[in-house]
Amino acid sequence: MSTPVIHAEGLTKVFGNVRALDGLDLTVRPGEVHGFLGPNGAGKSTTLRVLLGLMKATSGHVELFGGDPWRDGPRLHRRLAYVAGDVALWPGLTGGQCLDVLGATHGGIDERRRLDLVGRFELDPTKRVRDYSKGNRQKVALIAALAADAELLLLDEPTSGLDPLMEQAFQQCVRERRADGVTVLLSSHIMAEVEALADRVSIIRRGRTVISGTLADLRRHTRTAVHAVTVADPCGLVDAEGVADYQRERLDEQVDSRFTIDPAHLDGVIGRLHAASIHTLTVTPPSLGTLFLQNYGETLDPDEGASNDSREEASR
Amino acid sequence: MSVRSLTVQDGAHGLGTMLRIVGRIQRRSALIWMFTLSASMVGTAASIAALYDTAAKIHTYATAVTTGKALVAINGKVEGIDSLGGVIQDEFGFLAAFLLPLLGISLAARATRREEESGRLELLLAGRIARRDPTLAALLVATATIVTTAMLFAVGLAICGVPLAGSLLYALSLGALAFVFAGLAALLAQLTLHARGVYTWSLIALAVSYALRGVGEVTNTSITWLSPLGWAEKAAPFGDQRWWALTIPVAAGLALGAAALRLASRRDLGSALVRGRAGPDRANARLRNPIGLAIWIHRPATLGWLAGGVLLTGMMGALSQQLLDAMTGNPALADALGIANSRPIDGLVAATQLYLAVIAAGYVIGAIGTLRTEEAEGRLEARLSGTVSRARLLASHALVVLGGLMTIVLGSSLVLGLATALPVGDTAELAPILKSGLAYLPAELILGGLALAVYGLRPRLFGAAWAGYAGMAFIAFIGPGLKFRQWIVDLSPTTHVGNPPVGAIQSEALIVMTAVAVALTAGGLAAFRRRGIPQG
Numbered sequence: 001m002s003t004p005v006i007h008a009e010g011l012t013k014v015f016g017n018v019r020a021l022d023g024l025d026l027t028v029r030p031g032e033v034h035g036f037l038g039p040n041g042a043g044k045s046t047t048l049r050v051l052l053g054l055m056k057a058t059s060g061h062v063e064l065f066g067g068d069p070w071r072d073g074p075r076l077h078r079r080l081a082y083v084a085g086d087v088a089l090w091p092g093l094t095g096g097q098c099l100d101v102l103g104a105t106h107g108g109i110d111e112r113r114r115l116d117l118v119g120r121f122e123l124d125p126t127k128r129v130r131d132y133s134k135g136n137r138q139k140v141a142l143i144a145a146l147a148a149d150a151e152l153l154l155l156d157e158p159t160s161g162l163d164p165l166m167e168q169a170f171q172q173c174v175r176e177r178r179a180d181g182v183t184v185l186l187s188s189h190i191m192a193e194v195e196a197l198a199d200r201v202s203i204i205r206r207g208r209t210v211i212s213g214t215l216a217d218l219r220r221h222t223r224t225a226v227h228a229v230t231v232a233d234p235c236g237l238v239d240a241e242g243v244a245d246y247q248r249e250r251l252d253e254q255v256d257s258r259f260t261i262d263p264a265h266l267d268g269v270i271g272r273l274h275a276a277s278i279h280t281l282t283v284t285p286p287s288l289g290t291l292f293l294q295n296y297g298e299t300l301d302p303d304e305g306a307s308n309d310s311r312e313e314a315s316r
Numbered sequence: 317m318s319v320r321s322l323t324v325q326d327g328a329h330g331l332g333t334m335l336r337i338v339g340r341i342q343r344r345s346a347l348i349w350m351f352t353l354s355a356s357m358v359g360t361a362a363s364i365a366a367l368y369d370t371a372a373k374i375h376t377y378a379t380a381v382t383t384g385k386a387l388v389a390i391n392g393k394v395e396g397i398d399s400l401g402g403v404i405q406d407e408f409g410f411l412a413a414f415l416l417p418l419l420g421i422s423l424a425a426r427a428t429r430r431e432e433e434s435g436r437l438e439l440l441l442a443g444r445i446a447r448r449d450p451t452l453a454a455l456l457v458a459t460a461t462i463v464t465t466a467m468l469f470a471v472g473l474a475i476c477g478v479p480l481a482g483s484l485l486y487a488l489s490l491g492a493l494a495f496v497f498a499g500l501a502a503l504l505a506q507l508t509l510h511a512r513g514v515y516t517w518s519l520i521a522l523a524v525s526y527a528l529r530g531v532g533e534v535t536n537t538s539i540t541w542l543s544p545l546g547w548a549e550k551a552a553p554f555g556d557q558r559w560w561a562l563t564i565p566v567a568a569g570l571a572l573g574a575a576a577l578r579l580a581s582r583r584d585l586g587s588a589l590v591r592g593r594a595g596p597d598r599a600n601a602r603l604r605n606p607i608g609l610a611i612w613i614h615r616p617a618t619l620g621w622l623a624g625g626v627l628l629t630g631m632m633g634a635l636s637q638q639l640l641d642a643m644t645g646n647p648a649l650a651d652a653l654g655i656a657n658s659r660p661i662d663g664l665v666a667a668t669q670l671y672l673a674v675i676a677a678g679y680v681i682g683a684i685g686t687l688r689t690e691e692a693e694g695r696l697e698a699r700l701s702g703t704v705s706r707a708r709l710l711a712s713h714a715l716v717v718l719g720g721l722m723t724i725v726l727g728s729s730l731v732l733g734l735a736t737a738l739p740v741g742d743t744a745e746l747a748p749i750l751k752s753g754l755a756y757l758p759a760e761l762i763l764g765g766l767a768l769a770v771y772g773l774r775p776r777l778f779g780a781a782w783a784g785y786a787g788m789a790f791i792a793f794i795g796p797g798l799k800f801r802q803w804i805v806d807l808s809p810t811t812h813v814g815n816p817p818v819g820a821i822q823s824e825a826l827i828v829m830t831a832v833a834v835a836l837t838a839g840g841l842a843a844f845r846r847r848g849i850p851q852g
Contacts (some may be wrong), residue, residue, distance in 0.1 A: 009365075047847070049697075049849075052700075052701050054697060054700055054848065054849045055848035055849065056702065056846075056848060067470050073700070073705070074702075074703050074704060074705040074708075075703075077701060077702050077703050078703050080701075082698070082701040084694055084697055084698055084701070085693075086694050088694030088695045088697070088698060089695070090613070090695060091510075093595075093599070093603075093612075094594075094595040094596060094597060095597075096568060096596065096597035096599070097595070097596060097598065097599035097602075099599075100598055100599035100603065100604055101599050101603055101604060101609060102698065102702075103604075104599075104604035104605070104702075105698065105699055105701070105702030105703070105704065106702050106703070107702075107703060125597040125598075126594040126595055126596065126597045127594060127595075128595055130509075130510060131509075141698075148422075154701075167828050221693075
């Protein structure tokens with residue numbers, strides 16, 4: 001396997017008496033979009049700053065493109081572009097000027113892509129930054145990073161402040177960059193965004209990696225939620241192999257059943273439901289939100305665990 | 317409960333909440349202002365009381381500074397200068413003319429447009445707070461701070477032995493001066509889109525007031541009455557004591573405040589009369605380069621401090637002939653300026669260069685402080701995530717600040733040289749003037765090195781650099797007049813330059829100071845390369 005773009009092992013970072021990072025591991029392989037998930041304050045931004053060599057880890061090992069970012073930052077930075085969590089621009093410059101200044105800060109900027117992105121994100125580059133809304137400032141930082149001639153994009157909560165249309169445009173751009181072979185580390189707490197983009201995911205909690213792998217890997221270990229309305233009472237479901245959290249309610253002439261199922265035993269259970277004559281059936285694979293919450297030790301009602309939009313998709 | 321009483325109660329509740337919020341925002345800065353202003357006023361008063369302890373000494377001082385019109389243009393015309401209070405008013409006049417308006421401006425601007433610009437006001441106005449409440453609360457808190465400061469002034473002056481009525485009137489006239497500018501800033505906060513604009517336009521108004529008073533005093537016309545600084549002076553606390561003159565600034569402040577409130581209750585949140593225009597959609601090659609961007613970042617401050625330097629040297633130069641005549645007529649004036657026993661023109665240049673050094677050092681510290689702002693607001697992080705190393709970034713800024721410093725020192729010195737040469741008709745003084753200006757560079761660089769060291773090590777303690785600056789400015793401005801002890805005077809790096817062109821330039825001291833400045837800069841750079849970024 002080729003050398004990872006980012007490799008961090010056992011990172012710790014202590015600020016006074018706060019342990020911002022507490023043994024964090026992270027590996028990002030070339031060409032992948034890696035989702036970096038965690039709630040606010042979990043240590044995502046601190047990790048990115050250590051990766052950039054802006055901060056020195058208290059202990060642990062970190063490699064960026066096989067080099068040491070603390071010692072060799074500027075040389076390694078030539079190959080990446082970064083969007084900080086709190087986008088900060090020069091209030092007196094116009095958006096277009098900031099794009100060029102940020103472009104010069106990174107290794108270089110692709111002029112055609114810059115022009116294209118300004119159009120796609122509907123940015124007015126002649127307006128002063130101090131007159132921009134938060135979303136427009138975010139667009140400037142995003143365009144600068146996406147237009148950069150970079151092998152790696154480090155994006156810290158990049159869509160905060162963007163409207164849903166611009167979020168779509170952003171996702172499309174990230175897919176295009178990935179198709180070009182660019183590696184992306186996407187820090188976020190928005191599950192849907194990571195789910196839509198990421199090949200692999202690392203979830204961190206209190207400065208430590210709790211779980212890491214592909215979405216399929218992570219899903220394999222979690223339960224699928226089933227909600228079925230049948231004409232007859234599906235018999236034997238309570239004791240069927242792999243079924244848990246079984247709840248049953250008798251409606252007028254139908255039976256409403258809800259339960260969670262181990263993915264390996266899904267087939268048998270659907271057979272039983274079929275025998276009872278299915279009226280409606282909703283099967284919800286675990287969303288990243290569920291995975292995330294499971295890793296945070298929350299116990300949830302099977303229905304609540306699934307996010308609304310993925311449920312809609314499943315019932316369609 | 318009737319509908320009407322409910323509204324009234326609601327309104328009072330909103331204002332009460334807003335007052336508590338503004339009070340909390342302003343607490344720290346208001347306390348610092350009150351303390352600094354009263355301390356420098358009482359310190360000045362006490363030293364003058366100790367120094368001019370007989371009627372004869374006061375009389376000598378009074379005749380000295382009223383000969384010719386030069387000092388009148390700078391400090392204003394003090395009626396009843398032949399008294400302890402009069403001497404204090406004259407000595408404190410220059411500082412007071414800037415500090416009290418600044419007090420009013422900063423109190424009003426901080427609590428109004430700055431809060432609106434940051435979006436915090438939007439949150440508050442969504443609650444039970446009326447649109448005009450924030451402005452009203454800002455003005456009330458500013459007024460309370462100003463009144464308290466004035467009371468501290470009055471008590472301090474009375475303790476130093478100044479007659480009570482005069483002390484009170486003087487303190488109130490200064491308070492009223494601050495009040496006018498608080499009202500003006502509150503109004504400007506309604507008109508401009510950003511807090512920066514409030515400061516810029518208020519300071520322009522202050523410069524105009526200062527010039528109007530100067531012109532009025534020199535030409536002996538009623539133009540003085542057009543200036544808020546003139547109103548404070550015309551109260552004549554140690555002369556005729558015109559209590560009625562206080563009504564002018566109070567009425568002006570109230571009118572400005574009322575206009576601000578009217579606008580605040582009528583306009584949309586976030587709107588402004590003066591809005592930004594479109595700019596270029598591409599950055600030129602210069603901006604893309606670290607040094608070019610640093611020049612762009614430091615340019616406004618450089619121009620501002622340069623304007624201050626040119627204003628000072630231009631005025632001193634223009635008035636040089638009168639000042640020289642005055643000093644020939646009365647050696648006590650030279651004594652008060654700390655330039656006795658020398659060629660009068662040299663004395664004038666030496667005093668001006670010392671003042672210019674204070675301006676230049678202020679620029680250097682402010683410029684290094686800009687780096688702290690860049691870091692705190694996250695822009696430094698964005699820059700350092702690129703291909704520019706920390707050393708190169710800091711070095712570009714240091715280089716640009718050094719260039720700015722040279723521009724300010726040489727530009728202002730050139731103006732001084734030309735302004736003194738014009739009436740005299742020869743440029744023989746030009747070279748010594750430029751040389752004297754350059755001789756102060758190491759002293760200014762020590763302050764810059766101190767600022768860089770603090771920034772590199774602990775940016776949070778940047779106030780320490782300003783504290784060092786305040787000490788230096790105090791010694792330079794008030795030291796000679798008050799005859800401080802030598803060890804206190806020695807604390808300021810400017811003391812060791814040698815007071816050129818009156819005294820010889822102390823080359824050895826300059827070398828030592830340069831070495832110290834370089835060491836401090838290197839230390840700051842080394843620390844900056846080792847610490848985490850950002851650090852607030």
